[in-house]
Amino acid sequence: MDISYFMLISLAAVARTMVGENASVPALYVFGDSLVDSGNNDYWYTTIKANFPHNGVDFPGGTPTGRWSNGYNTIDFLAAMLGFKSAPPPFLSPVKDTSQGANFASGGSGILDTTGPTTIPLRTQIKFFRSVAQNLRQQMGSQQASLHLSKSLFLISPGSNDMAAYYSGAIGPPNEKRKQLYINTLIRKLENHLKHLYHLGARKFWIQGLYCIGCSPSARTKTPSGRCSKDANDMAKRFNAAVTQLLDHLSSTLVGMKYSHANVFNMMSAVLANPNAFGMKEVRSACCGGGMDNAQLHCTPTAYLCPNRKEYLFWDFVHPTQAMYNLVALQSFHGSQTFATPINLMQLAQT
Secondary structure: OOOOHHHHHHHHHHHHHHHOOOOOOOOEEEEEOOOOOOOHHHHOOOOOOOOOOOOOOOOHHHOOOOOOOOOOOHHHHHHHHOOOOOOOOEOOOOOOOOOOEEEOOOOOOOOOOOOOOOOOOHHHHHHHHHHHHHHHHHHHOHHHHHHHHHHOEEEEEOOHHHHHHHHOOOOOOOOHHHHHHHHHHHHHHHHHHHHHHHHOOOOEEEEEOOOOHHHOHHHHOOOOOOOOOHHHHHHHHHHHHHHHHHHHHHHHHOOOOEEEEEOHHHHHHHHHHOHHHHOOOEEEEEOEEEOHHHOOEOOOOOOEEOOOHHHEEEOOOOOEOHHHHHHHHHHHHHOOOOOEEOOOHHHHHHO
16 A cells, blocks of 8 residues: 555654644544545435445555545544544444544535535534534533534535536536626635534634646546646635635634635645656546546546556546645645645644
C-alpha cells in the first residue's frame, strides 16, 4: 500500500510534538461530501456508494470502506496528525462510540437539499449531530458538554456536488447572472448551516475549499481541447472567495467562533504546475476507470486500475488519490497562508 498504517502513526507522533501535549481536541465531527465520507452511504438507501473494488485497494487489507479513494482520505490523515488512533467512525455504522467524534458526511450530498436527493444533505447531517450533542449533554451535563464541543473540531467539506449539479444543467444553462444567484443561494444556505452548528455548540471550524474542479478528468473530457475548464475553475474560485468572506463575517459576529479555511484550489494548482515536486507524474487521467482519460467509466471491479497509484493526482473521474488527500491534510495542518487562512489547523487546535 502507498501510505501504511505505520506512516499514519509516525505522522501522528510528529503532529503531537508540533501541537503539544497540552492541546485539547477531544473530538472530531465531520460533515460534507464524498471527499470526507468514510462510509455513511453504505448504511443509507442510495445507489451512490464506494463499497466495492477497486476502491480501498491500498487500505489495510485492500478492503473497500466506503471512501472514494484507493486508501485513506484527508480526514484519516488529519485525525492521525491530531493524535487520534483512528478517524471518527461513520455515524450510521454499527460503531456507536462517539466519544471522540463522528463522521456524518455523505458522498453525493450538498449544501442544498436538492443536490444528491438520495444522499444525506448537510441539513440532515446536522440533524444527526444534534442527537449526538443532546446525548453528550445527558451524559456529561450541560456545562461539560458545552466545553467538550467548544474545544472539538468541526471539519466540513461543502459545495463540490452543488457545483456538479450546476454544471450538469440541472440549474439551467450557465450565464453570468445565474452563476452569481446560485453562489449567493449556496452561501445563504451554508451560513444557516454553520450558524446551526454554532448554536449546537461548535466553535472551531475547518472548512475545505473547492479544488480545481475544472481540471478533474471528468471536466477535461467535456472541453474540446481536453484542457481544464476555465469556466468551472473560475466558478470554484468565486465560491471559495464567497465562503472566506462569509467565515470572516461569522467569526466577527459569533462570539468564540474560530476557523481555518483550506485553500485546496491553491494546493492542487501547485501540483498541476509542478507534479514532480510532489512525487506525481500523471495529473490528467484518472487512475481507475475507462474511456477518455479513464474518466468516462466509473471505477468498478472490472475497470482499469493503474499500478503506480502514488504517482496519480486523481483516483477516479473526480476524486483525488490517497497521495493527494495526504497533501491536502499536510498543507491544511501546518501550511502557510497560501494554503490555510487565516490560520492553519494546527494553530486552530491550539486556540
